[in-house]
Amino acid sequence: MLSRKTKYGLKALTFLARQESNRPVQISAIAESENISHKFLETILLILRKAGYLGSKKGKGGGYYLMKDASEIPIAAVYRILEGPIAMVPCVSLNFYEKCDDCPDEESCSVHNLMIQVRDNTLKIFENTTLADLI
Amino acid sequence: MLSRKTKYGLKALTFLARQESNRPVQISAIAESENISHKFLETILLILRKAGYLGSKKGKGGGYYLMKDASEIPIAAVYRILEGPIAMVPCVSLNFYEKCDDCPDEESCSVHNLMIQVRDNTLKIFENTTLADLI
């Protein structure tokens, strides 16, 4: 299941990507348009800013704007920041690998090998799709 | 993320599928071999039995056994029983559809269309893979 955090984050990013100019857009504008709680969105945008995808301007007339061209922001990156691993099981994750506590041998684990397939497919989509494609 | 319930369920099913005969196997035997809590596994097997994939025999010498040939149990079915929807977002689910409360128009939702792609890919894997393939 995709968390609301990630879903909202993606929606906010595409909202910003749809802007004609790159002038800062206020949280409230995004929140209202996308039906997201203002405060919740605030924390999400903060994360995306700290990750380097958004810039911000404080004070009157401030807001958020994209730091890169939408075509240079792959969904995979955003997903990993907000949601975490793309893999369904940590023992199959490229960026968040963890050994399973059950499961003595990954190679012979039926679930492991199945989940590698799923990861590969999902990864391909997320890596080959950018924000620009979502508009 | 795949829940432990589903992971354990899949492991237990493949364990049963690997048996030579179709004689009942005790929960403890599966639990020990796969490093799963006995009690937790108990509830999982119960669900799979009620769903018609497992049969059981009570009393001494009892246990669980597959009701169908492993090649006739697609992963998609097991996944839906134990984990729920395969889709990452309810508005994209075939078997568990639900409208999003934000999102006035699904057609124009960027997340929606992205998640349809992911679902289609994952579904293809889960439908074309059976228990027999996991052995």
Add this chain to the structure above:
DNA sequence: TTTAATCCTATAGATTTAATAGGTTTTGCA
């Protein structure tokens, strides 16, 4: 100097997940 905005951290509330508890029922077997 006022106002409008982001920044930041903590925390509450709700939901979900994982696991356990504790007894009931059935069955094989001595």
Add this chain to the structure above:
DNA sequence: TGCAAAACCTATTAAATCTATAGGATTAAA
């Protein structure tokens, strides 16, 4: 016939995670 071994069943706890909110601190424009 009675004991032991197994599944059956439901409730409940404990922990983790997710969603959302609170409440101020900081910054900048006018």
